[in-house]
Amino acid sequence: MTGASTENRAVERAVRATLHWSLRYTTGLDPVVAADRQHEILSDLHEQAAWASEAGISERAVARSIRARMLRGIPADLSWRRTQLTGEERAMWSAPRVDGLLLAAVMLIGIAQVAVGAFIAARQTRALLIGDITFIPSSAEITIALGSIALVATALLWHRSTRHWGAALLAVTGVLIFAQSVESLYYLSATALLVINGVTWLEPAAYAIGFGVAIVCLAAAAQWAKPVHLTSAATARKEAR
Known part of the structure; x- marks a missing residue:
């Protein structure tokens, strides 16, 4: 073919x-x-x-x-x-209104992911300083790394030409960051340890949230990946009829 x-x-x-x-x-x-x-x-x-x-x-x-x-x-x-x-x-x-709402949703997702990464980084640092823990759990490393990537991805949302890349990155980080943060708190917080042991569905729920976030971000990436001039030109031709 x-x-x-x-x-x-x-x-x-x-x-x-x-x-x-x-x-x-x-x-x-x-x-x-x-x-x-x-x-x-x-x-x-x-x-x-x-x-x-x-x-x-x-x-x-x-x-x-x-x-x-x-x-x-x-x-x-x-x-x-x-x-x-x-x-x-x-x-x-209207299309601009839908686009604006979608941008606001993805931006909020990005900020939430950055906040999760920063929170785990702060908890990890505190745990090391006070001697509660003497190592860095792999889940905490992953969460902090994903939060850092989310920070870059959120910055990409500010420019129309890079917005689809930012949304795509947030889809990838969103799948894992919430579940990994829950696992990190298992080591970093005694209160969280009790909650996690008592609420067995917490980690699956975090994965479900992550997949939902990823779907929203992928939909946004698909919309923003198209050339801007295609729609505007077609609309102009239609209105000129």
């Missing part, structure tokens, strides 16, 4: 995924309204692909942009469906 055909199929899969989603959220609506919505989406996708072809943008970049637009548009699509069913106009979630 050639590289060109692989890229073309990537765009086809992205288009099919978008159309499949449109069929899902228009199910049960007036057939004419549903058909108009799907035709509008097809037209928009066609214009985006045509513009990208003229601009020399790769098919893979177009496919990523189509999928990202579909994910970002889910709240607006659901709001549109609710309006069609109830006849009540509701506030639409």
Whole structure:
């Protein structure tokens, strides 16, 4: 299979995924309204692909942009469906607003991870100074290292061009840092030792939180990884019609 055909199929899969989603959220609506919505989406996708072809943008970049637009548009699509069913106009979630909320969520995740790493570092230092412990547990080393990486990742969120890398790093650190911090406190805090022994589900819960954090960060990384000009140009063409 050639590289060109692989890229073309990537765009086809992205288009099919978008159309499949449109069929899902228009199910049960007036057939004419549903058909108009799907035709509008097809037209928009066609214009985006045509513009990208003229601009020399790769098919893979177009496919990523189509999928990202579909994910970002889910709240607006659901709001549109609710309006069609109830006849009540509701506030639409614009793309900038969704992006801002997502950035705030990922930024909060980054700050929380940095705080966890700093807290374990402080507890470890205190334990060594007062003689409660004479070694550094591997879980504490891992937690401190992950907190340091999270600090760098959070800094990357400030710039649009590096934001997706920051979110991706926070997804990786998020999977482990909370569970490792719980294990660290087993050695560094007598109170935490009693809690951990009494609450057997604490560490699995920490892993569950970590995986949830990772999903949010990966979704953000997928959105921010797309070229910014793809969506704005396609939107401008649509508005110019």
